Amino acid sequence: MTHSANYTQKPRRAHRGPARRIGRTLALVLPVMLVLSGTLAVTSVNWSGNSSDSMLTASADNLSKPAKSRAPQDILRDRLLLELQEKNPGVALTHLQQEVNRHPSLARHCAAIARALGRAAVRVYGPTRAQSYARPVCDTSFATGVAAAHLHNR
Secondary structure (H helix, E strand, O other): OOOOOOOOOOOOOOOOOHHHHHHHHHHHHHHHHHHHHHHHHHHHOOOOOOOOOOOOOOOOOOOOOOOOOOOHHHHHHHHHHHHHHHOOHHHHHHHHHHHHHHOHHHHHHHHHHHHHHHHHHHHHHOHHHHHHOOOOOOOOHHHHHHHHHHHHHO
């Protein structure tokens, strides 16, 4: 008895028809649809609690302006920069020292604020007059800011 070659033929793959393509499409599209619908649902909820605001939208009136930082050191720096322009750098430096004494947590930001005041003083008063207001607040950081701004403007 002669035997022919014993090999088993692999079964044919099932036809990849329209059902499989629809399944793949749904597998790709469905998660995207769920995320989008969830995002739209979150933005349409009245989170403010005011009955007059019926819908919270994801857009804002003016997105070109950056959000104001409300960190204490940023508020202090902005207030002192305004004070520097309205009065003089000496008043701003005195108030900086008073605030650091009153709130010791601001001490680590003192040098950065003083340098910012020094740079602003050069813009407002010029380097020579700005330097005349220098005092040892925050380890002479005001003078450092004045010098840096003067060298940068050369």
